[in-house]
Amino acid sequence: MTALGALIRRDIRIALRVGGGALIGVLFFLTVVVLMPFALGPDLPLLSRLGPAILWLGALLASLLTLDRLFASDHEDGSLDLIVMSRTPLELACAAKAFAHWLAAGLPLVVATPVLGLLLNLDVTATGAVALTLLAGTPALTFIGMIGAGLAVTLHRGGLLLAVLVLPLSIPVLIFGVAASQAAISGELSFSGPFSILCALSLVSLVVGPFAAAASLRHGLD
């Protein structure tokens, strides 16, 4: 338990330091959202209608951007080999690393959502709904993305391959995240239905992600 706690503390500390790159995700999120009005035109009713989708898409792309570093930097300096060889079960170590990554890179996206919601002309309910769905959904993005990060690091290929592998798997999260936000805004459809499925997706990825990533690290590293 202390080993896992130390791993989480270490990862967060590295991520927040110079060169860690966790907050670049938030900056990218901001940039993507700011780009949208340029592409769609400064039409406030349209922006508020598309707002939840834009925020979800931005969060998905931003979380994808930072995933590359989840295992790669540890692989470069050799600490990943130590983690694999240590007595702590690799599945738990992977889960701890992903949790730390979510705290450092995923949670800031949720915190930034209200500010970005203002830019997109979202009212309080809509902003709250998007922030809540992102809070429930970003763990799924991190834990699904960890599978891709684990594969990419064993193959010495990051970047585009990671995106191609991870994006199809994260489509369901996007679908139910946006569906729940839209339901909360329109008030016509039930919010709890898609929101429960979103939480279920997060919980399933919480189980599947560490095992798949640990399997790929165990079989792939040499």
Add this chain to the structure above:
Amino acid sequence: MTLLDLANPSRFLSLAARLLPWLAAITVALLVVGLYLCATAPDDYQQGATVKIMFIHVPNAWLSMFVWTIMSVASLGTLVWRHPLADVAAKAAAPIGASFTFLALVTGSLWGRPMWGTYWEWDARLTSVLILFLMYLGLIALWRAVEDPSRAARAAAVLTLVGAINIPIIKFSVDWWNTLHQPASVMRIGGSTLDRAFLIPLLAMAVAFSLLFVTLHVAAMRNEILRRRVRSLQMQQARGYASEVPAGNAPSQIAGAAS
């Protein structure tokens, strides 16, 4: 002959050489029979002649899921039993499965145009099959991104098993979400709702397409084994070439980089 006997690639190659002509002949015969049955099947009272798209669409859709299931079993073979032919089977099946999925999507959209009035609808079944197609392409991209086959095999096996979660979602999507795509009508509890006049050609085509898959898969596995042999021979040649030339020469460095 057990599965373990096939672990020897040479034995598999000789078996494939004996089986392939028969498999190909049976596949062609079944396809001819199936297509004849499709051509003579009556028109639907509502859909007219477009119902015949079903005879191509449904077998392709079944196989798109079936091939991923086969690949998942093969991936277990790679990760758990380290069966030497398992990753060959998984790699050879991926492009075939992608083709079946693509054909299912195309025929479905051609059928959807006259029936639903649209080529594409973002309903659960169509979306999940499209995700399956993207996953096939991602898997092929993974195979192509890595040079060393055994390293790529283990990564692809993990990805295949993760992607297998999508298969039951596709299968039951039409029952879970009430959407445009019709619910299961052939393989369902309480028997098929399909009329015999349509059911028999459909089953004939399903068997024919399954055998087509088996034939293509065995041939693709044979090609993959031969391709790997060519690769290892080339590497041996490059290594021999590198040891002949004195160290420090430019050619040896190039050959060394390739090995």
